[in-house]
Amino acid sequence: DAKTTQPPSMDCAEGRAANLPCNHSTISGNEYVYWYRQIHSQGPQYIIHGLKNNETNEMASLIITEDRKSSTLILPHATLRDTAVYYCIVGPNSNSGYALNFGKGTSLLVTP
Amino acid sequence: DGGITQSPKYLFRKEGQNVTLSCEQNLNHDAMYWYRQDPGQGLRLIYYSQIVNDFQKGDIAEGYSVSREKKESFPLTVTSAQKNPTAFYLCASSFGGVNTEAFFGQGTRLTVV
Numbered sequence: 001d002a003k004t005t006q007p008p009s010m011d012c013a014e015g016r017a018a019n020l021p022c023n024h025s026t027i028s029g030n031e032y033v034y035w036y037r038q039i040h041s042q043g044p045q046y047i048i049h050g051l052k053n054n055e056t057n058e059m060a061s062l063i064i065t066e067d068r069k070s071s072t073l074i075l076p077h078a079t080l081r082d083t084a085v086y087y088c089i090v091g092p093n094s095n096s097g098y099a100l101n102f103g104k105g106t107s108l109l110v111t112p
Numbered sequence: 113d114g115g116i117t118q119s120p121k122y123l124f125r126k127e128g129q130n131v132t133l134s135c136e137q138n139l140n141h142d143a144m145y146w147y148r149q150d151p152g153q154g155l156r157l158i159y160y161s162q163i164v165n166d167f168q169k170g171d172i173a174e175g176y177s178v179s180r181e182k183k184e185s186f187p188l189t190v191t192s193a194q195k196n197p198t199a200f201y202l203c204a205s206s207f208g209g210v211n212t213e214a215f216f217g218q219g220t221r222l223t224v225v
Contacts (some may be wrong), residue, residue, distance in 0.1 A: 043216030064209035098208050104154050
């Protein structure tokens, strides 16, 4: 059962900010929002996660709305190497050993 | 270097043969996970283990088996009972619990002919 909704694909020009949206209207109070990305034929790479406050690290920023029903991952200056599938996940799932449930994600294409 | 290692990267087997995929981590993580990914799809959970000598079935455990004899290792066996074994297999580990991130290996692409 999908707990997040993401657009299937997005484009972004190199050097511009990439803003990837995610809806998670059924998120519960103790669930975090995680973002991962997967470059073709590689394992997923952790980007960032947060509970309710906005978060920033060297890779990206995570903006979570006050009602926590949606979030946006921001890559401030996209490069060609940021082309990947980006997964927004709420969890982890305590019923399955705190595993993360991955949907289909958003395929981001960064163009020159 | 700390990390999680899967081997081999590519694996070919004949139909009807069992095959074991390796997953090793030196991150001192308690929890380990196996996922399967089919083309254009997300990841589906096969098995997980929260502690040594204990493991639980995930969403698609039929045709697979695992063991967790050591904290560092969580091998996955794809048995002949798995009807569609050709897929990309991913192993992950974490400290378990909330507010922790999972780290993934680079995956094993299994092709059964």
